[in-house]
Amino acid sequence: MNLLIDIGNTNLHWALHDAAGLGPMQGVRHGRGVPLDLLAAWETLEPPERVLIANVGGDPVGRATTRVVRAYWGLDAEFAAVRQGYLGLRVAYPEPARLGVDRWLALLAAHERGAGAALILDAGTAATYDLLAPGGHHLGGLILPGVEMMCDSLLAGTQIPRGDLVPAADPWANDTGAAVATGGLHALAALAERLHDRLAERLAAEYQGHAALAPALLVTGGDGARISPWIGRPLALVPDLVLRGLARLAQDPPPVLDTGQASVH
Secondary structure, three states: OEEEEEEOOOEEEEEEEEOOEEOOOEEEEOOOOOOHHHHHHHHOOOOOOEEEEEEOOOHHHHHHHHHHHHHHHOOOOEEOOOOOOHHHOEOOOOOHHHOOHHHHHHHHHHHHOOOOOEEEEEEOOEEEEEEEEOOOEEEEEEEEEOHHHHHHHHHHOOOOOOOOOOOOOOOOOOOHHHHHHHHHHHHHHHHHHHHHHHHHHHHHHHOOOOHHHOOEEEEEOOOHHHHHHHOOOOOEEOOOHHHHHHHHHOOOOOOOOEOOOOOOO
16 A cells, blocks of 8 residues: 655645555645644554655655654655656656646646546646647646635735635626635636637647547646636546556656655646
């Protein structure tokens, strides 16, 4: 059994992985450290054989997690690092190490599940978009503030009263707080639709409209469930997409990974 850990900017998610597959994902807000409820949850686990970590949350939480892993189970955690060409996945960045490891693992999971072409939206503290062409060719991506950060930055830079930031039931709002919250959801959803359409157009031009190459739209991240209803395209909500990428990486014998450094986006 392996323990797989995804450390994001705000939340830490984990799941167990064995020959039967990936278990249920659980998560906590980490606050740049290891919270007590996480310690309590891990105390009940059977000792894992390996612990694999994807970390974009920073070195302090990475180091704190490795200390807990060593104290609980006497293991050295293995940190995922981007590898160019792994399983045929070609990263678009000239310097692949500059791609966030969470984005790479999501791409790897999409590639391994046979998505072919796909747009991946990871809606977390930051919202990242990555485009995948057939054959494992990463075309690149975009990064925006996530829903909460978008709202917070707007309120911090204006005199708009905070109010209750609850999205409206309609596509528009009749209250300032709802207008801010709904606007953030619309922005991220609209960009997903735009990029998905552009990817479909590119594939149609390059592959002469082959229907089997229509791109999938995969949504993950902590705010994935909030944003998905606002996206007017068929999609698959895959909350544990990054952990699925780690699960594939866990099939390699140790040591397969890197040091405890946090990955960039």
